[in-house]
Amino acid sequence: MYIHFFKQRHSIWCGVLLSMMMCCVPSILEATDIWPMERESLLLAKQLQTGYPDYIQAIETDNYGSTWILLHSGERFLFDDKRSKTLNETLNAPDLQDMLAQPYCIGAVLAAPQPGEHPGRVRVEAFFQAVYGKNRKAVEANLVPVVFLGKTVSFNVQNHAAEALSRVSEELSALLVTHPAYKRYILPVNGTMAWRTIAGTKRLSTHSFGIAIDLAAQHNGYWRYRGRPGAVLDERQAFPQEVVDIFERNGFIWGGKWWEYDFMHFEYRPELVIMQERCEPNDNG
Ligand SMILES: [Zn+2]
Structure with missing residues (x-):
């Protein structure tokens, strides 16, 4: 609790x-x-x-x-x-x-999150293992190729995750035609499935289950590389909202909404984006 x-x-x-x-x-x-x-x-x-x-x-x-x-x-x-x-x-x-417990609110970041505010970062590993695979081998058996902006990546087929990533790719392709400057926030793709713990912890990353994707790691900041988390509201708001919207409407959450910000990271968490009753227009961040 x-x-x-x-x-x-x-x-x-x-x-x-x-x-x-x-x-x-x-x-x-x-x-x-x-x-x-x-x-x-x-x-x-x-x-x-x-x-x-x-x-x-x-x-x-x-x-x-x-x-x-x-x-x-x-x-x-x-x-x-x-x-x-x-x-x-x-x-x-x-x-x-x-x-x-913490509502993940879709849409623009209007205020910086408070310390400890990181909707989606609390995860019951055993539940994800039950859905996506108990161990590395079982997860790998559930991986399928997905063409993401011209590059083939592996994503978990369970719970329609791979399907969702494929839709994201189609929508991002269309967006990049009208907004080519957004490329630096999206490309290159730095990885999807990797059986590993979250840096500095013993907890499995959602990359272990093949339901997360990292984009433009050189450009998009990660709190751990800078030594500490923080508000960084300007940086959160500088990230193209259309990109976040595309991921969110396909069932993904964005690490840019966590106090421990991870701007490159999107993960498939349909349970969090479908229920917005606890959110108000100003709740993001
Ligand atoms: Zn990641």
């Missing part, structure tokens, strides 16, 4: 208080109504199911009000472990609720 609902803090804290009451008054557990916190979990779980319709068979609530995700493979994931976590713990041992 990581509480980071920008718009729904009040109801979440009500949920926390109610959950505490549940611990103290066991008889309340028998109540048939769903507590607000469980209702939040259920809504987020449905969001996840919308992003992975061929993999998530059902969302179940057990007798204790906990939400579970059941995959067609038979695997089950507890949606919310209800543990209180620091920011680092959330990154290192998240549950699915943590993964969706």
Whole structure:
């Protein structure tokens, strides 16, 4: 559990208080109504199911009000472990609720993100392994060639990721005809699949699953190369919005919206771009 609902803090804290009451008054557990916190979990779980319709068979609530995700493979994931976590713990041992807790807002970056704001950077590795491949070999078996702006790259075929990248390429090709100056933000393509951990961490990068692409690494900044993350609002806003829009409408998120900015990085996360209810026009960044 990581509480980071920008718009729904009040109801979440009500949920926390109610959950505490549940611990103290066991008889309340028998109540048939769903507590607000469980209702939040259920809504987020449905969001996840919308992003992975061929993999998530059902969302179940057990007798204790906990939400579970059941995959067609038979695997089950507890949606919310209800543990209180620091920011680092959330990154290192998240549950699915943590993964969706920060809304990713599509569209222009109007304000710099705050420290710790990095929607999409919290990932449950086991879930991605279940969808895209358990290990390097299994992921490689799911890779298909995609022609991306004239260069053939490998991308994961599962969950329509490769299809989505192909559509991005078509739309970017058309954009570059009218805006050739954008090339320096897009080319060359620096890589898609690479089984590796995120620099400085033990966590697998989404490049390991073949669902991320890095573009124009020499030109597009990455916080780690500069030693520290930061607001860098001008740089975020200088990136061509049309390029970000193309990726987002095809199910990708952009690392330029993270406090730990990674301007070259786009990753396929349909569950995050399809649900914008928690975003307001000024929420980006
Ligand atoms: Zn990347």
